[in-house]
Structure formats: C-alpha cells, structure tokens
Amino acid sequence: MQGAISSGSRGVTVWRPPPTYHHGMSPEETTEYLQRYREWFEEDRSIPPEPAPLFDRSVLISEQLRRRAELERTSRRGGGSGIQVFMTIVGFAKHSSATPIQELQPVRFADMLVRRAHVGNYLLCRIVAPCSRMVAIQSMIEDVDGVAYDLSIYNFPSTFDCTLGHLDALFPVGTILAIREPTFKAPMQGDRPLVRVDSPTDICFVVPGSPLLDGVTWRTGATVPRSPTLPTTLDAWQQHGNNYFKASQWFLAAFAYSQGLAIQPDAAVLFLNRAEAYLRMNYYSGALCDAQRVLSTEGTPDAHVGKAVFRLAKAHYGRGEYAASQQSFVQWKNAHTDDSAADTWIERCRARQTEQSTGHYDWPSLFRTAKQKIRLDVADYTGAVEIRTMAQRGGGRGVVATKDVQAGDLLMVTKPFVSVYASDLPRDRVVVTLDLISNMSKERTDAALLARIIDKIYGNPDLHDEVFHLYAGPDYPPPPSTYPPAPRGPISVELLNPNVDIDIAALEAICTYNNFNPYRIENHHADDQATGLYPRASLFNHSCSANALWYCIGDVMIIRAAGPIPAGTEITIPYSVKESYYDRQADLKKHMLEYCTCSLCEEDRKDGHDRLRKRDELEKRVSSTSFLKASLAEARAFEKDVRETFRPTRGPIRPLLALALHAVAEKLRASGNARQLREALRQDIEALRCFGLEIPEGQEGGTGASTRLPIGTDRFPSVTSFFEPTTMMLRVACTYLNLDEEANAVRWMKAALWLTNASIGGGKELFMLVHEEALKQMNIHDYAAKVL
Numbered sequence: 030m031q032g033a034i035s036s037g038s039r040g041v042t043v044w045r046p047p048p049t050y051h052h053g054m055s056p057e058e059t060t061e062y063l064q065r066y067r068e069w070f071e072e073d074r075s076i077p078p079e080p081a082p083l084f085d086r087s088v089l090i091s092e093q094l095r096r097r098a099e100l101e102r103t104s105r106r107g108g109g110s111g112i113q114v115f116m117t118i119v120g121f122a123k124h125s126s127a128t129p130i131q132e133l134q135p136v137r138f139a140d141m142l143v144r145r146a147h148v149g150n151y152l153l154c155r156i157v158a159p160c161s162r163m164v165a166i167q168s169m170i171e172d173v174d175g176v177a178y179d180l181s182i183y184n185f186p187s188t189f190d191c192t193l194g195h196l197d198a199l200f201p202v203g204t205i206l207a208i209r210e211p212t213f214k215a216p217m218q219g220d221r222p223l224v225r226v227d228s229p230t231d232i233c234f235v236v237p238g239s240p241l242l243d244g245v246t247w248r249t250g251a252t253v254p255r256s257p258t259l260p261t262t263l264d265a266w267q268q269h270g271n272n273y274f275k276a277s278q279w280f281l282a283a284f285a286y287s288q289g290l291a292i293q294p295d296a297a298v299l300f301l302n303r304a305e306a307y308l309r310m311n312y313y314s315g316a317l318c319d320a321q322r323v324l325s326t327e328g329t330p331d332a333h334v335g336k337a338v339f340r341l342a343k344a345h346y347g348r349g350e351y352a353a354s355q356q357s358f359v360q361w362k363n364a365h366t367d368d369s370a371a372d373t374w375i376e377r378c379r380a381r382q383t384e385q386s387t388g389h390y391d392w393p394s395l396f397r398t399a400k401q402k403i404r405l406d407v408a409d410y411t412g413a414v415e416i417r418t419m420a421q422r423g424g425g426r427g428v429v430a431t432k433d434v435q436a437g438d439l440l441m442v443t444k445p446f447v448s449v450y451a452s453d454l455p456r457d458r459v460v461v462t463l464d465l466i467s468n469m470s471k472e473r474t475d476a477a478l479l480a481r482i483i484d485k486i487y488g489n490p491d492l493h494d495e496v497f498h499l500y501a502g503p504d505y506p507p508p509p510s511t512y513p514p515a516p517r518g519p520i521s522v523e524l525l526n527p528n529v530d531i532d533i534a535a536l537e538a539i540c541t542y543n544n545f546n547p548y549r550i551e552n553h554h555a556d557d558q559a560t561g562l563y564p565r566a567s568l569f570n571h572s573c574s575a576n577a578l579w580y581c582i583g584d585v586m587i588i589r590a591a592g593p594i595p596a597g598t599e600i601t602i603p604y605s606v607k608e609s610y611y612d613r614q615a616d617l618k619k620h621m622l623e624y625c626t627c628s629l630c631e632e633d634r635k636d637g638h639d640r641l642r643k644r645d646e647l648e649k650r651v652s653s654t655s656f657l658k659a660s661l662a663e664a665r666a667f668e669k670d671v672r673e674t675f676r677p678t679r680g681p682i683r684p685l686l687a688l689a690l691h692a693v694a695e696k697l698r699a700s701g702n703a704r705q706l707r708e709a710l711r712q713d714i715e716a717l718r719c720f721g722l723e724i725p726e727g728q729e730g731g732t733g734a735s736t737r738l739p740i741g742t743d744r745f746p747s748v749t750s751f752f753e754p755t756t757m758m759l760r761v762a763c764t765y766l767n768l769d770e771e772a773n774a775v776r777w778m779k780a781a782l783w784l785t786n787a788s789i790g791g792g793k794e795l796f797m798l799v800h801e802e803a804l805k806q807m808n809i810h811d812y813a814a815k816v817l
C-alpha cells in the first residue's frame with residue numbers, strides 16, 4: 030500500500046486523489062461511491078501530519094483573482110441558462126473549536142502541519158484576494174509572516190446562495206481574521222494545502238484596536254493592496270448599515286452596526302438598529318439582548334425606549350414567549366394610545382397562549398393559509414406525553430403517554446426548528462449532499478437545511494442545546510435522558526466574535542438521525558422534497574405500524590393518537606409510510622434504523638424474500654401511470670398476483686393488496702351495472718380492512734342498513750395516510766348513490782368524515798377543504814356538504 034503514496038511536486042504527501050463523483054449516480058452507485066470515498070478518507074487520515082511546502086504568494090493571489098473573474102463572467106451572463114450542480118459530502122470527522130479565543134495561543138503557518146487541527150491555537154491572518162465560491166467560500170489568506178495559503182469557509186451564515194457582492198462586503202480584502210483551532214488540510218486537487226473552516230463560530234473578525242493585534246507587525250505591510258476603504262467612525266458604520274438595511278441585506282446591516290459598536294460599545298442607536306436587523310433574520314436572542322441593552326441604559330430618550338420596547342416585544346414573540354411579548358406590546362400601547370399598531374400583535378399573543386394551553390387551533394383556517402404560505406404563525410402544544418428513558422432504543426429515550434389517550438387525541442403540535450422546501454431553493458443552483466453516515470444521497474433541500482440550522486443557532490445561541498441534546502448516533506456521547514433542555518435566557522449575538530460554539534460534525538450526525546421529510550396535507554399530490562428538523566417530534570421512536578401518526582399543515586407538524594394508548598405506553602410514529610417492505614427499509618436506513626421490529630415488518634419478513642421481491646415489483650406497477658389504463662381483467666390478474674405475495678395465514682393488514690383491490694373496484698364501477706357495482710363495494714370494503722380498518726361483516730349494503738357508522742372507531746390505520754382509505758370510502762358512498770341506497774351512502778360519507786376528523790381534526794369544515802378536489806371529481810361535493 031505504501032506505493033500508493035506519492036510526493037506532490039512541492040513535497041506534500043498525496044495519497045491519491047479522492048474518487049471522482051458524477052452527477053446523476055443511481056442510489057446504488059452513490060452508496061458504492063461513498064464506500065470508496067470513506068476508504069480514501071481513512072487512508073488520507075492515516076498519513077502523519079507534515080510541514081507544508083511554500084508557495085509564491087503573488088502566484089496564489091493571481092490564481093484566486095482568475096477564479097474570481099471567471100465567476101464574475103458567469104454571473105454577468107446570468108449564471109448561464111443551465112443549473113449549476115455542486116456536491117458536498119457530510120458525515121466525516123472534522124474539528125470545531127470549543128475554546129474561547131482568549132484561551133488560545135497564536136500560531137503561524139511556519140509552525141502548522143498539514144492534516145492537523147491545531148487544537149489550542151488560533152491563526153491570525155488577513156484576506157489578500159477577493160472571495161469566490163463553490164459550496165464553500167474560497168479565498169486567500171496570509172499570516173503575519175506574509176505566508177499565504179487558500180482558505181475555504183463552509184457554513185457561514187447568510188452565504189448559502191449569496192452574491193459575490195455580499196461576500197465582498199463580509200470578507201473584503203484586508204479583513205483580519207482569527208481562526209480558532211484551524212485545520213490545515215491536504216489538497217483534494219492540485220498540490221496546495223488549505224485552511225478549511227467548517228464551523229462559522231471558529232471565525233472571529235479582528236477589528237482595529239483588538240488586543241489580538243498587540244505587538245503584531247505584518248511583514249507585507251500595514252495594509253493589503255486592493256483593500257477597499259471601509260468606514261472608520263461610528264457614524265460612517267451606522268450609515269453603511271442603514272444602506273444595507275434599506276436594501277434588505279439584514280446580515281450585512283447587522284454586521285456594519287456591529288463594526289460601529291466595536292468602535293463605541295454603548296452606542297444605543299446601533300443596538301436599536303441592530304435589534305431590528307436581527308428581527309428580520311429571526312435572530313431573536315440577539316434582538317432581545319440589544320433591545321434590553323437600550324432599555325437598561327440610563328437616560329435613553331423616550332423615542333428610543335418606545336422602539337426598544339416594540340422590538341423587545343417582537344423578539345419575545347419570535348421566541349415563543351407570548352405572555353412576555355403581550356406585556357411589552359401592552360407597555361408600548363400604553364405609551365402610544367393613539368397608535369393601534371400593537372392591537373393586532375396583542376391579539377396574536379392571546380391567540381398563541383390559548384393554543385399553547387388548550388391545544389385548540391383553527392385547523393381549517395390554518396389549512397387555507399398554508400395553501401398560500403407554508404410558514405404558519407401558531408404556538409407549539411404538548412399534550413399528554415412525556416420523555417422516558419428507553420434503553421433498547423438508539424439514543425436511550427422515547428415518548429410515552431401520561432394518561433390514557435384515544436384515537437384522534439392531539440399529542441403534539443410543533444413548529445420546525447428549521448425547514449426547507451423546494452420553493453425555498455435557488456433556481457439556478459443545486460447542492461447535492463452525500464452522507465457518509467447513512468451512505469446515501471440526501472434530499473436537495475438538506476444542504477440548505479444544515480445552513481439554516483447553523484444560521485439559527487448563530488443568531489440564537491441559547492437554542493444550542495435544543496439541537497445538540499438530540500441523538501447524534503453511537504459515535505457520540507449519549508444525549509441527556511431528559512428533553513427539552515431547560516430554557517435559557519437570551520444570549521447576545523456578536524457577529525464579529527460569536528458567543529456560541531457549533532460542532533459541525535455533531536450537527537451533521539444529528540441531522541442524519543433526526544431530520545424529517547415533512548409531508549404537507551395541503552400539498553398532498555406534490556413531491557416536495559422538503560426537509561425539516563422538528564426537535565420535539567424527533568424524540569418519538571419509529572414503528573411502521575405505529576400507535577400515532579404525524580402530518581404537516583404548512584410547516585407545522587401535528588401528531589395524533591391512531592388508537593387507544595394506555596398511560597405509560599410508548600408512543601411511536603411511522604418514519605416511513607410505504608407499501609413496499611424494501612422501500613420502507615430504505616427510508617429507515619436514512620434515519621439510521623437498520624432493522625425494524627414492528628409487527629408489519631415482522632409479518633412482511635415472514636412472507637419471505639421471494640414474495641417480498643415480487644410484491645415490490647408489483648408495487649412499482651400499481652404506482653405507474655400506465656396502470657390507470659389497465660382493463661378489468663388485467664386489474665383482476667394484478668390483484669391475484671398481489672394476493673399471492675401474502676401468506677394466507679398472515680394477519681389482515683396488507684397495504685398493497687388494499688390498493689390492488691381498490692384498482693379492481695374502480696374498473697368494476699366503470700361498467701355501471703348493478704352486479705358489478707355490488708362487487709366493487711365488496712372489493713373496497715376488503716381493501717379498507719387490508720389497511721387495518723375494522724369493518725364488521727355485512728357492511729356491503731342491501732336494504733335496512735342502520736344509521737351506525739360502518740367502521741369501528743377504536744383506531745385508524747397508521748400504515749397509510751388517511752387520504753387513501755377516505756377516498757375509498759367516498760367511492761363506496763358514490764356507488765351506493767348509484768344503487769339508490771342513500772342511507773348507506775350517507776353512512777359511508779360519515780365514516781370518511783370520521784376518519785379524516787380523527788386523523789387531522791377540523792370537523793366537517795376541514796374535511797370539505799381537504800377533500801374538495803376529490804369530492805368535486807366524484808360529483809358529490811354539494812351532496813356531502815348537505816348530508817354531513
């Protein structure tokens with residue numbers, strides 16, 4: 030193996046370049062690629078650290094200028110007509126500092142080794158060339174000796190899809206940085222090692238007068254050529270910030286105000302302005318501290334106090350502190366009796382407190398709003414659940430019922446820590462994330478999700494533990510046995526010198542173990558590719574045949590009991606709802622669950638691989654559009670094939686057979702003759718049983734039907750969403766109408782209403798909204814509105 034090592038032309042040991050990735054790899058090719066990448070990474074890691082060769086500073090700078098010019102040309106052309114695709118790999122070991130800069134010792138490149146994280150040190154350096162960007166921000170830095178290397182900064186807030194102008198404003202040439210515990214990496218391409226910063230909290234901006242500059246003389250001169258002229262006074266920074274603010278560039282505005290505050294740390298106006306910029310970025314902790322700072326300063330003019338109180342109130346609201354928020358809005362209103370701006374806010378505070386304490390939400394209204402905008406303004410609610418230690422579960426925790434609950438009971442309403450939807454992504458840029466932990470490719474939204482989580486913690490340092498107390502897998506210390514962590518007071522946000530440490534490797538692992546792919550009921554047909562981190566919901570363990578279910582309205586996740594759950598019993602939710610055993614296992618692997626022991630998977634496994642494989646093939650057929658054109662005979666043959674993939678002795682739950690039976694029922698209905706309509710009813714009723722609904726014998730109709738619901742209401746299926754069985758019930762109702770059996774039709778419509786209401790609440794109003802399209806297609810919309 031030693032022979033694989035070669036010395037780069039200038040002397041860095043290059044084991045061999047990493048394997049090449051091609052966009053559009055299949056899932057199997059991606060897994061194989063990641064395997065090869067891991068081997069390469071481990072081999073590279075096994076090379077001992079070594080000194081870096083020196084490079085000609087001017088050559089490095091001119092190369093960076095060339096890269097930058099190329100990017101400018103591309104962006105002038107409007108990025109070209111195509112989409113730029115980038116790839117990033119997460120899940121490998123990387124260092125993030127947790128030591129305050131004051132406790133670190135300076136280090137120079139001459140003393141740094143390639144392939145080492147310089148724990149205990151910081152690197153004082155200056156940016157000597159304008160930035161460019163791929164996934165990371167690329168730049169060139171020199172140390173005090175004038176020795177230059179490339180710099181790659183990952184995950185810096187506000188830069189996920191920013192412009193080059195934004196980068197110039199953040200990292201202009203001449204910027205002095207102190208990089209905590211820098212990692213000097215071997216080159217991936219070419220022969221130049223580079224400083225790689227994964228955690229943005231490792232970057233401190235060094236301003237004139239900083240003690241870090243005491244006794245420092247830059248060998249290449251006091252200023253860097255091509256440095257822009259930056260403001261040097263408080264007023265000039267304020268003006269600079271205001272210009273960015275007017276252009277809606279909140280981060281840059283806050284950054285400029287922070288520079289002003291570095292000159293005059295008690296400048297109330299800058300705190301006030303920064304608080305507003307922070308509010309726009311959802312940096313509520315920062316906004317709250319800045320507003321409080323203004324309010325606690327003696328002699329603050331009334332006008333400033335008013336603004337500070339209003340901003341404080343909004344910051345409390347953003348933090349979910351609705352009572353405190355209301356109090357501040359009332360305080361503001363009392364001082365501004367002729368202004369009604371606070372009234373709406375006070376109303377909102379009251380509504381949120383009611384939601385929080387009662388679990389009563391206006392579901393139909395939320396559903397309507399979510400069709401227009403995904404992010405909803407609601408409070409979180411926690412029902413009769415608590416976290417308990419569960420040694421047999423990865424992470425050691427799970428959720429149990431604190432009292433007996435019934436099907437449909439609301440267990441949790443929770444907003445995401447952060448969520449990303451396809452519509453949030455830039456149109457011209459795709460970042461594909463490959464995950465070395467799960468060995469899979471992630472959703473297109475995952476790279477943005479990671480960036481947004483980092484951004485949120487950066488601006489809300491007190492929320493750090495809410496994320497970092499989640500399970501990060503067996504390579505990390507077990508999380509605390511309780512969750513959520515005790516709330517902390519707000520922590521101020523210092524953009525020049527962050528007040529929080531973000532461990533990126535741990536965070537990547539947390540995302541792999543805890544992310545959801547939220548499923549929005551108002552967007553039922555769309556393939557959204559969304560990703561979200563819902564910390565409280567991620568404490569629920571998985572079962573494919575769970576006793577609770579989850580869904581989202583907008584970005585809000587709602588969890589309800591799917592059947593009776595006695596007090597003290599574990600509550601599980603399905604991480605995946607798929608008919609195919611193999612599809613479910615693939616989904617579960619993404620969540621790092623290798624082997625599901627739920628009753629559905631046990632039953633599936635007992636059917637044996639041959640049957641499962643056959644069923645998987647059949648499942649692909651039923652979900653293809655061509656299946657819609659199948660004849661009745663073909664549908665029957667299909668149903669027979671599907672039926673044979675289940676052991677005759679198996680329990681009633683057979684999700685794919687439900688779809689096959691319903692497919693036959695639909696073909697039978699098309700004929701319109703009474704005998705076939707009756708058969709369709711039998712097919713659909715069997716289909717509903719295959720989803721797990723309890724339907725007593727003799728519900729296939731006939732005369733003299735009772736007014737009781739035709740289905741058991743003890744529990745409802747969690748192996749499928751409510752949409753499929755509800756649609757079947759509505760088709761059954763239509764069939765009864767065709768047979769002139771109105772009483773039966775109404776009973777089945779009521780059953781459909783029961784199932785929808787138990788699954789998502791909202792009564793008839795939400796039922797009519799959720800199924801509006803289906804009801805209209807079936808021509809029973811007005812009828813349902815009348816009889817339900």
Ligand SMILES: C[S@@+](CC[C@H](N)C(=O)[O-])C[C@H]1O[C@@H](n2cnc3c(N)ncnc32)[C@H](O)[C@@H]1O
Nearest residue numbers: 422423424425426500543567568570571620621
């Ligand atoms: C989102 S976490 C669930 C909460 C976690 N148990 C904790 O303590 O924070 C997902 C991880 O929990 C564990 N887990 C979830 N469902 C499980 C199950 N049915 N059996 C065993 N472990 C499970 C797996 O390790 C999985 O990767």
